[in-house]
Amino acid sequence: MTTQNTPRLPAPRFDRFHRYDELVALLRAYAEASPQLVQLRSIGKSHEGRDIWLVALTNRATGDDADKPAFWADGNIHAAELTASTAVLYFLHQLVTGYGSDREITQLLDTRAVYLVPRLNPDGAELALAERPRHIRSSTRPYPFDEDPVDGLTAEDMDGDGRVLFMRVRDPHGTYKKYAADPRLMVPREPGEFGGEYYRLMPEGRLENYDGLTVQVNRDKEGLDLNRNFPGSWRQEHEQLGAGPYPTSEPEVRAMVDFIVKHPNIGAGVSFHTHSGVILRPMGTEPDDAMAPEDLWMYQRLSKLGEQLTGYPAVSVFHDFKYHPKEVITGTQDWVYEHLGAFFWVVEIWSPNKEAGITDYKWIDWYRDHPVEDDLKLLKWSDEQCGGQAHVDWYAFEHPQLGPVELGGWDKMNFWRNPPPALREREAARFPKWLTTLALSLPKLELLAARAEPLGEQHGVMHWRITVDVGNAGYLPAYVSRRALAREQARGLVFELDLPAGATLVTGKPRVTGPHLEGHAPKSSLQAFLPTREITADRARAEWIVRAPAGGAVNVTAKADRAGVLRVTIGLDH
Known part of the structure; x- marks a missing residue:
């Protein structure tokens, strides 16, 4: 029977993103309410000195977590990919509330351990959640130089509405024009086209030392990509943007690497990102026929299970998810699998394309080229399902350097990188069954x-x-x-x-x-x-x-x- 002094399990809201202090308080509440299952540990500190919190889950009555085979899940290594944190938090809630009533969860926590890091990059997430946000890639550490820009455009929220949208500026030499069937939509000019009303599109942001003629979008002063800082196939900046000066140079990555190396009981895991609505499996640097066949077959089998349980397709990074066909990308899973031999997946949560009824698309390739009909479907989805907020109608704004411009277009933070609030819990709820099955598949x-x-x-x-x-x-x-x-x-x-x-x-x-x-x-x-x-x-x-x-x-x-x-x-x- 619950007494007045017995801590209650928290009831978090999954339709909103938690600031750092609120998230930490929530994790502490789980540990206080279920001390037999939950332990909270700091695995290191971020660049700005915030603790990086790990939740260790297991039934302590049946043994210490370090003595049991273990499953890892992390999220939010990229600053604005906040739904990744939501997915890990949702899994935590399902494990704690399901223990004792759900047969598989009870078996899991009785026989194995689960390590969860809801927010691997707390500094970047805080910046994304600020009242006037900036959406950088990862850490807030200045890199490669600690210098503010002296010219060019820096993307930021100019009108204080909490969003970073786009600016369109009328220009006879502009690349884009209004689409005739729906003038909200900007489409490229055709080859040889002239004589129309044309625009330049650029991120919402401020200009330094504008000369009245040229605009160049600056890279973020904080140029790190923490997912490129892992030891697996690490390459220097000229080959892999944001990689940092050397592998594990960044405290957030070093904390994760140190913990996993010191916990060889970790046999499998998942890292949550956004977006694309896809499950990614290794390898990142080599084709399938370079893998040990037994590993490839097992990856295919467990990934197929992921497709069935989550509704997301599962694909190879090397064959199906390259940013550029001549380049390879590496990150967490390349280190965990290629160096340590533990099975690991990356999940890219959320597909606005699929939500709008676009079924024939291929993730990265879609951004290079797609029919205008897809954009119209997305506009329809914004109007009917998102109250017109996914694609913001263009409105006049007096820019301090450019003068009269219009702000609007896609709200990438709240509807592309992340689902709208009403759909966040639905997306997070896709994964606990698959994660539990993966963890129960570990050797014992x-x-x-x-x-x-x-x-x-x-x-x-x-x-x-x-x-x-x-x-x-x-x-x-x-x-x-x-x-x-x-x-x-x-x-x-x-x-x-x-x-x-x-x-x-x-x-x-x-x-x-x-x-x-x-x-x-x-x-x-x-x-x-x-x-x-x-x-x-x-x-x-x-x-x-x-x-x-x-x-x-x-x-x-x-x-x-x-x-x-x-x-x-x-x-x-x-």
Whole structure:
């Protein structure tokens, strides 16, 4: 029965984005209301000194999180991609409220751990949520130079309405014109076209030292892209914009990398971004045929499950999601999978295209070229579903440098990068089932038998055969991926024997490295039609003979980095 002094579970609103202090208070409320399931930890500090909070979830009565196989999810590494934070927070809420009533969630938190970082980049998010926001890519640290622009246009909210829209300026040499069927829509001039009313389009923003003729849009003073700062396939600035001076140079990335490296129990994870409405799988730098086939088959299988449970298509980054066909992009998943061999996905939440009824589009390619009919569908969606706020009707504004202009166009922050408020919870609700299934697929070490068999006395001291049998109860193998084996990121099962005082080891070693345990996933190969030679490759046994008096006990630990830790005490009794 709930008493007046018992903390209540929070009831967060998922239709609005939380400022940093409010988000931290919410996470603390979960920890206070469910201390048996939730622990709150700071994994580091941001550039501006804010704690980067991680929520560790597991049933502490069944073991410490570090002793269990673990799943990772993070969000909001990019400043304005705030729905990513909402998705992680929604998953947290589902886990805490579902424990004890939902069979899968209860099994998950009883047997495994979940690590959640709702906001990896708190500084950038605060800037995006400011009363007069700026929408930078990532961190607020000035890079590569700590210099304010002395000329050019810097995008920002000029009229104080909390939005950064577009400006259209009439110019006979402009690139765009009003679309005849709907003059709100700006479309490119045709080749050879002349004699019409034309405009230049540019971001809403202020101009420094305007010469009355030329306008150049400045890059953000804060030029980092934290998702390019990970060690996996890191490249310098001339090859990968925003990469930083060296891998993990930025405290936000270093905090994540340090935590994951120090927690080898993490076998899989997801990083949430916006937008496109798609699930991205590795690899980022190489085609599918360069992957270990077993890893590719498993990725395809688990990604297909993601498609079925979320409604989002799952595609390869290398083959289907390049910003430029001649370039590759790398980030979190390339480091986690390519370096560590843990399975990892990036989810790009939200597709305004699909919302408007545009079904035949291909993510990045759509921005390069698409029919005007798609724009009309989007305008219709804005008018009918968004109260005309997704595409803002152009209105007059007296710009301090340009003079009379019009502001309007697409509100990218609130309707493109992120869903409108009424749809945010719906998008976040797509993922918990898939995330839970992924986490439940992780390897899980289980004790099958532990016994001490008396062998009789020799020289007046009893001898015992100590036997411990363990198995992997998980879907995935204990090493998770062939990539992990190739990169030597997973070692075989390790048994350790701890003897009581007065006991000695007769045969065996106090530490034994055993095999890599397979999981119960079917083998994705034509060999599946043939009898397998490894019927019980998910099991292993350790055996010792010890000399010890009766009445004592030996302790045995069995551990596999990604499958968890088992500890058993075996009494030495006749």
